[in-house]
Each structure stands twice: as structure tokens, then as C-alpha cells.
Amino acid sequence: MLKEWPLVAFTVAxxxxxxxxxxxxxxxxxxxxxxxxxxxxxxxxxxxxVVLGLLAMAALLSLFHLHHPFxxxxxxxxFRTSWLxxxxxxxxxxxxxxxxxxxxxxxxxxxxILLKGILTAAGLSGILFILSMSKLYMLQTVPSxxxxxxxxxxxxxxxxxxxxAAALVRASGAETPSRSGAFILLSFVLVAAEAALSFLIAPGxxxxxxxxxxxxxxxxxxxxxxxxxxxxxLLMGLALIRxxxxxxxxxxxxxLGGNGLLAVALALVLAGQIAGRFLFYGLFGRxxx
Numbered sequence: 001m002l003k004e005w006p007l008v009a010f011t012v013a014x015x016x017x018x019x020x021x022x023x024x025x026x027x028x029x030x031x032x033x034x035x036x037x038x039x040x041x042x043x044x045x046x047x048x049x050v051v052l053g054l055l056a057m058a059a060l061l062s063l064f065h066l067h068h069p070f071x072x073x074x075x076x077x078x079f080r081t082s083w084l085x086x087x088x089x090x091x092x093x094x095x096x097x098x099x100x101x102x103x104x105x106x107x108x109x110x111x112x113i114l115l116k117g118i119l120t121a122a123g124l125s126g127i128l129f130i131l132s133m134s135k136l137y138m139l140q141t142v143p144s145x146x147x148x149x150x151x152x153x154x155x156x157x158x159x160x161x162x163x164x165a166a167a168l169v170r171a172s173g174a175e176t177p178s179r180s181g182a183f184i185l186l187s188f189v190l191v192a193a194e195a196a197l198s199f200l201i202a203p204g205x206x207x208x209x210x211x212x213x214x215x216x217x218x219x220x221x222x223x224x225x226x227x228x229x230x231x232x233x234l235l236m237g238l239a240l241i242r243x244x245x246x247x248x249x250x251x252x253x254x255x256l257g258g259n260g261l262l263a264v265a266l267a268l269v270l271a272g273q274i275a276g277r278f279l280f281y282g283l284f285g286r287x288x289x
Contacts, residue, residue: 004281010062011133012273014091015154017054018126019162021098023183024169025051026119029105041105043169048102055095083136090129097122130154144203144210144283153202153280156194157273163187164241164269168262171244181245184262188241191269195234198276202227203283223282226275233272240265 025047079085101118134151167183203210205227244261 004278006061006064007281008274008277010058011154012157012270012277013054013058013061014133015130015158016161016165016270017051017058018094018130019158019160020047020054020165021051021094021126021162022123022158023162023166025098026123027166029101029116029119044105045102047169048098048105051098052095052102055091055098059091059095083132087129087132087136090125090132094122094125094129097125130158142283144212145280147201147203147210149197149201149203149206149209150280152197153194153276156190156197157276160187160190160194160269161266161273163190164262164266167241167244168259168266171259171262184241184245187265188238188245191234191238191241191265194269194272195231195238198227198231198234202276202279205279223279226279226282230272230275230279233268233275237265237268237272240268 025044028044028047075088076085079089097118101115101122104115104118131151134154137145137150138147140146163183164187167180167187170180170183198206200206201209204212205224240261244259244265247261
């Protein structure tokens with residue numbers, strides 16, 4: 001299970017990049033008056049740089065999973081039939097479009113139909129990237145992966161991390177409490193949905209999750225412990241998000257206390273997502289692993 005860390009890093013970093021772009025980057029470019037605001041323009045470029053950094057890290061670390069990394073260029077050869085080819089194609093397309101959008105935003109104010117069209121295409125590519133990623137694992141030969149849990153968990157990872165990042169960015173800026181509070185509430189709902197999904201239908205561990213048939217292999221206690229740790233991390237993150245909501249009530253703007261709670265909540269939820277992804281790959285036992 002732990003040997004699958006390159007895939008864990010690739011999927012979590014890639015999904016986080018899409019979520020941050022959809023909830024933070026793209027809305028910043030659509031906000032009224034952002035083009036003439038130097039601080040807003042700087043934030044736009046920083047967010048796009050973070051997205052590109054996560055995508056580059058995901059692509060680089062995924063090579064550690066390959067026995068022959070220099071043959072990775074051939075992965076795009078089967079776009080018509082292979083979800084792996086589609087996954088890499090949409091990842092590279094998303095990365096290229098975000099990079100092009102960052103270049104245009106850096107050279108001129110973030111306005112115009114061309115830039116918004118490029119960023120819209122980037123958002124669609126990011127969504128198709130996660131969709132392809134989830135379809136890649138929905139194999140009939142691996143029943144524990146061929147469940148609704150797979151796409152739901154992949155998309156919830158992206159959405160929850162993206163919404164939390166958006167709440168933190170907006171609460172740290174000059175946003176009104178109502179606008180930053182909306183993202184805090186959304187992140188609370190998404191993290192709660194993630195925790196409920198894990199508790200109810202996580203394969204092998206959820207109350208109603210898929211159970212494999214009888215096996216002579218002894219039960220993996222480490223997996224059970226990791227599942228409980230994941231739930232605990234998500235619930236602690238949820239409690240801190242709620243604490244941030246309470247801390248922001250009755251104030252003209254979100255204070256440093258609420259921002260600190262959101263930052264810790266983001267770290268806890270991210271740790272929970274990583275634990276969940278290790279569990280996901282641990283469902284498929286390989287010889288010698």
C-alpha cells in the first residue's frame with residue numbers, strides 16, 4: 001500500500017490543482033474590477049502559479065511509478081481507447097491552458113474575451129482530467145474500485161480542497177464576511193459529504209461499502225486503523241471549519257483567528273485525503289506488495 005505513494009501524490013495533487021483553479025483562480029478573473037486592481041492581479045498570478053506547481057509536481061512524482069519513465073511519451077498513443085491516455089492528455093491540456101492564461105495575465109491586465117475563453121477551456125479540461133482519472137480505475141476486474149465511490153471520492157477531494165483554499169484566500173483578503181463566509185459554508189458541506197462518504201460506502205471499511213469475498217489472507221489491521229485516522233482527520237477539520245464560522249460571526253471582517261483555523265483545517269483535510277488515497281490503492285493487492 002505505501003509503495004503506491006507516487007500515485008497517491010499524483011492523484012491528490014492533480015485533484016487539488018483542479019479544485020483550487022475552479023474555486024479560487026477562475027472566480028478571481030471573473031470578479032468585477034479585478035483587472036485594474038494591482039493586488040488582485042498579483043493574487044491571480046500567485047494562484048495560477050500554485051496550480052501549475054501542483055500539476056508539475058504531480059506529473060514529476062508519477063514517473064516514480066513507472067519502471068521505464070523514458071517511455072512515458074508513448075502513453076498518449078491510445079487516446080481513442082485508453083482512459084490512461086485521456087487522463088494524461090487532459091492533464092497536459094489543463095496545464096498548458098493555465099500556463100497560457102498566466103502568461104496573458106502577466107503581460108496585460110486580466111480582462112478580455114480571449115483570456116476568459118482560455119481559462120474556461122482550462123476549467124473544462126480540469127474536470128475531464130478528474131473524470132478520466134476516475135474512469136481509469138473503474139475496472140470490472142477490480143470490483144472494489146468499480147463502484148460509485150471512486151468518482152465521488154475523486155471529485156469530492158478536488159471540490160473540498162478547492163473550496164477550503166478559496167475560503168482561506170477570501171477570508172485573508174478584503175472580501176466582505178458574507179462572500180468569504182459563503183465559501184466557508186461550502187467547504188463545511190463538502191468536507192461533511194466526504195466524511196459521510198467514507199463512513200458509509202468506502203470499500204472494505206464503510207458501513208455499506210463493498211466487501212470482498214472470503215479469503216485466507218488475514219485481515220489488515222493497519223488498513224482499519226488508517227480508515228479510522230482518516231475519519232478523525234476529516235472530522236477535526238470539520239470542527240475547525242465550524243469554529244472559523246463562529247469566529248467570523250459578529251465581526252466586520254474575518255480575523256486572524258478564523259484564518260488560522262481555516263489553515264489548520266485545510267492541512268487536516270489534506271492529510272485525511274492522503275490517508276484515504278492510500279486506503280484506495282490498498283484495496284488492490286499486488287504480488288510482492
